Amino acid sequence: MTLTLRAGRAAALAALLSGAAPVALFAETPADTLVVVDAIDDIVSIDPHEAFEFSGIDLNNNLYDTLVELDPTQEGVLMPGLAESWAVGDDGMTYTFKIKPGITFSSGNPLTAEDAALSLRRVVKLNKTPAFILTQFGFTPENVDAAITFDGDTVTIKTDKVYAPTFFYNCLTAGVANIVDMKTVMANEVNGDMGNEWLKSNSAGTGAYVLKSFKPNEGYIIEARAGHWRGDAKIKNVFMQHVPEGATQRLMLEKGDADIARGLTPTDIEGMAGNADIKVTTDNGGQIYYLAMNQKVEALANPAVLDAMRWAIDYTGMTDTILKGQWGVHQAFLPSGFLGALDDTPYSLDVEKAKALMAESGVALPLKVSLTVRNNQERMDIAQSIQNTFAQVGIELTLDVGDGAAVLDKYRARQHEITLQTWGPDYPDPHTNASTFAMNPDNSDEAKATGYLAWRTAWDPGELGAATEAAVAEMDGDKRAAMYKDIQAKHRDDSAFVLMFGQLQQTALRANIEGFYTGGAVDSASYWLATK
């Protein structure tokens, strides 16, 4: 009896195993579905007026639209979205947007100017983290009903003062300015939350896709809408699968179980070189790696010491090895692709020059300082490289290692000496980085202006602050771009920061995938143009 049972069990197991094999052999992604693998555990919320993480904004870019938008195929080019035309009044503060006719939400409700106005008001009233992108134009929950109005097919928005129109339009392309189906959203309001809970698992937009399923830390499924105003999406479904491990993503892509992998390491990318079924694209990302020197430390406020440090970093040595394919040398605070971005790289490792500058500084050598750094492999590698080259010029660096939160707390409390950090833009306009790297209205400890990186490192930008204020009010787009180039050039040579690297995004795709755009540094992923 025992033997029979055991034999039966073994046979059952063998049957299961043999049954499993053919399914695996024929595994491939369905023709009407784009399967994307990435780590998407950064998502906190997918309510478009709350989402502020990369993965959530990528998703929302396909579910919702904005009044004006960025061309997904060209970095930083503004084009009509839900508004067919727009204008700024003579006062420089009153903007009008004429809504395109015939657009519907996924519910079937027609898009109206009222939806657009109420959506933007909702951002201000909900006041979630990304709301500042709109409230920086002077909107408050109290005044927003008067500031953002609608009449017929026109939305009128009045800012509190004159801003560069490019600044305002760029901010309106951010995910937080997505227009939602207010009738549907408000019908799902609970306890005055303006539909916030409901929008965490549903979509109500005019986008090319509609949300079919979202499971945090697992994935999402979106389905193309027929008769979309931009033209139907080429692929019916997009299935985003949360796969945290790069090596696993690579295997799935190589086997054909995934069409696009977005979280691969340089080793994975290198390992796929020569595979004719896979292609790799490289775009600019938004993040910038930099060092911040606390100006409360006397030696670090010495301009010659700061200059010596700029010449004592092996930029290309790192981008050719430990950062290969993930980061490129970038020595200005605006990421490539932004209006006014500065892409030249005047600094390189020059030990002799750095030594001479250290000697010129008058600081007693060796200069002993600490570098506060997150306990993360990439950052530790960078820190050790800097420690090595700094040592060659008489700067003895001790590494002060901590977890992300501890390092950030120290930086925000101005308790670091030098810290290695990254920063990414909040919205696709140069003011986002200029305002934090080159402005600091009150440098006192009491100000606790942690939103300004310049404050965090106790640096007074002086005239650069005023120049940044002027740039954000410049009406002419070309002039404005030139102003940012000038600010960055000065900032790069004479500030408490050393800008080092700009992020690169490497995406690996099956060879048959065309038309997938990541959005680069300024925009988000667009699935609706993809084909396979």
Added chain:
Amino acid sequence: MTDTSAPPGRASRLRPVLLAIGGGILSLALTLLGLLIFTFIIARVVDADPVLSIVGERATAEQYEAVRLQLGLDRPYWQQFLSYLWDAVRGDLGISYRTREPILEEVARYFPATLELATLGTLFGVIVGVPAGVLAATRPGSLADQVVRVVGLIGYSMPVFWLGLIGLLVFYGWLGWVAGPDRLDASFKMMMEFQLTQYTGMVLVDTALNGAWDMFRNAVSHIILPASLLGYVSMAYISRMTRSFMMNELGQEYITTARVKGMPEWRVIWVHAMRNVMVPLITVIALSYAYLLEGSVLTETIFAWPGLGGYITDALFAADRPAVLGGTLVVGVVFVTLNMASDILYRLVDPRARG
């Protein structure tokens, strides 16, 4: 050698079992309370700010404060703990800081994936580990013993992360014998989501109950590798312990007596010795099962398996205290329940333990 005492009645046989259940429930309550206090303290000692993880480092002071108040973090710790405890007793484990979803719903979504994987892994571990251990014990020093020892040693010493990646590379990448990460292929996953009734959250069970046999085979193909991997690690432990218990039993006088009486060797081993080996082995298997049910974080990461281990780890990194507490509580309940179950089984199997 004949037992002359009267056989115990049904009631007297059940009494110790009932006592064990009662004691177990008390022990469960005390253990969970201790666990909650401990986790609560740890969660506050950890240098991570839950408010910052929600609002992001760009948030204004007002936004930060609003969220802090909303989470009740302005109250003294003891008040926060007592209100958490009161809610937990009523079955409310709170709301996740990150996703704002009820913890109970989230755990209910992740736990079945872990349960399915751990159960299959343990089954593999027992089916292979126990006979391997017996084989090694009955032929000490033989080639079979050495093989079991080496295979067990590899299971013990090789990092699961590495084993998982190599397993994926060979069986999925090169040979194509099994399906890749996650619980189903993309197309099946969408069908599962929209066309099937999900009774238990366990894909194997749900696809079988729905009669979706294509999907069932695909689910088997997906689970077979991670379950075998966990089963291997479990098998390494179970086989070593079985060998040790069995060798101890085979040295006992009653075994010699049985052999002298001419009893067939398979009966001596599988009936007489095994009955006594089962007693400590049940505890070993239960502990091994509980270990797998905690969620093998690394296995889940490599195989993109949406289980409890990954859930608790992500929650820890995001300083999502309610999620950490809720997940830990579930793990605690599992541990104590399995301990209790093994205790009861132990009493049923071993007459001496019935008191």
